[in-house]
Amino acid sequence: MSRFKRPSEDKPIKIGSELIDRGEQIRVEIPITMLATQGALSMPIEVIAGDEDGPVLAVTSTIHGDELNGIEIIRQLLPLLSPSILAGTLIAIPIVNVPAFMTQSRYLPDRRDLNRSFPGKKSGSQASRIAFTVMEDVIKHCTHLVDIHSASAHRSNAPQVRASLNKPEAAACAKSFGAPFIIHSAERDGSLRWAASNIGLTSIVYEAGDAGRFDRDAIDTGLWGLLGVMDHLGMISARDLHIKKLRRHKPEPSKIYESTKWIRATKGGLFRSQVETGQTVERDQFLGFIADAFGEGMTVLKAPRAGSVIGITRNPVVGHGDALVHIAYN
Numbered sequence: 001m002s003r004f005k006r007p008s009e010d011k012p013i014k015i016g017s018e019l020i021d022r023g024e025q026i027r028v029e030i031p032i033t034m035l036a037t038q039g040a041l042s043m044p045i046e047v048i049a050g051d052e053d054g055p056v057l058a059v060t061s062t063i064h065g066d067e068l069n070g071i072e073i074i075r076q077l078l079p080l081l082s083p084s085i086l087a088g089t090l091i092a093i094p095i096v097n098v099p100a101f102m103t104q105s106r107y108l109p110d111r112r113d114l115n116r117s118f119p120g121k122k123s124g125s126q127a128s129r130i131a132f133t134v135m136e137d138v139i140k141h142c143t144h145l146v147d148i149h150s151a152s153a154h155r156s157n158a159p160q161v162r163a164s165l166n167k168p169e170a171a172a173c174a175k176s177f178g179a180p181f182i183i184h185s186a187e188r189d190g191s192l193r194w195a196a197s198n199i200g201l202t203s204i205v206y207e208a209g210d211a212g213r214f215d216r217d218a219i220d221t222g223l224w225g226l227l228g229v230m231d232h233l234g235m236i237s238a239r240d241l242h243i244k245k246l247r248r249h250k251p252e253p254s255k256i257y258e259s260t261k262w263i264r265a266t267k268g269g270l271f272r273s274q275v276e277t278g279q280t281v282e283r284d285q286f287l288g289f290i291a292d293a294f295g296e297g298m299t300v301l302k303a304p305r306a307g308s309v310i311g312i313t314r315n316p317v318v319g320h321g322d323a324l325v326h327i328a329y330n
């Protein structure tokens with residue numbers, strides 16, 4: 001007997017107009033919106049329903065349309081799985097925000113942030129309708145969620161899991177992911193993680209790499225992270241997948257942090273960073289300097305406390321107050 005039962009025990013899962021029975025693998029297109037040309041726009045979803053019952057894990061990516069690493073993580077994950085080796089069900093949505101993905105933008109065409117629009121409404125804005133569809137057609141069937149993001153434009157994130165560490169099962173999932181960093185973070189109103197948690201799912205976010213590109217390290221860590229979570233949930237046996245053979249490097253135990261702080265520009269100018277994502281820093285360590293084009297008018301930035309660099313700006317041209325270096329600390 002599995003530890004987890006999906007909400008509709010033993011009934012087939014219905015996504016869009018498709019009924020998915022145990023032992024089936026199917027790709028579903030659910031209609032999400034209509035273009036100005038009156039063409040329909042749909043969201044592709046892959047469902048793998050294991051031969052055995054178990055948890056129902058949603059893996060979602062690209063809620064922000066320019067955050068692409070999760071798409072590649074899902075592409076590499078799916079061929080490793082099949083109903084015969086799976087207990088429970090995987091529902092993978094590589095591109096949640098299809099309109100924003102098409103315009104290579106973080107936001108929807110009306111500038112709304114889809115990740116502030118959950119759980120959405122049937123008759124609301126485009127963002128609200130997409131959020132509602134994702135909740136109704138996918139999330140309400142699920143027991144667990146891993147939502148994949150990257151840094152926003154001109155920034156880079158070290159591979160990290162964000163979770164509410166005061167929730168034991170979320171903390172356990174976060175640890176099983178095996179990313180270099182786990183960051184305690186409260187759920188933000190309107191986000192998918194928040195809306196999923198509110199209806200009882202165990203939800204974590206994986207953040208890694210930059211917007212607008214595939215990052216090898218972010219993708220490798222994410223792929224093995226998802227397999228680690230599925231192994232933890234009893235959905236797969238890591239041995240079945242020959243993970244030891246496939247794994248390029250064994251992850252170290254995650255560094256766990258309770259808090260984060262952005263070090264901001266104390267003046268405008270050009271920021272010359274002296275640190276990289278993933279590295280540890282000591283209190284008062286030199287992080288870089290801001291100066292004008294000639295190197296004059298210099299201000300030095302130092303770490304206010306010891307921790308790890310989990311994010312950094314990639315754009316050296318900075319205005320007063322811009323976020324430069326993201327440090328996680330305890």
Ligand SMILES: [Zn+2]
Nearest residue numbers: 064067149150
């Ligand atoms: Zn994002």
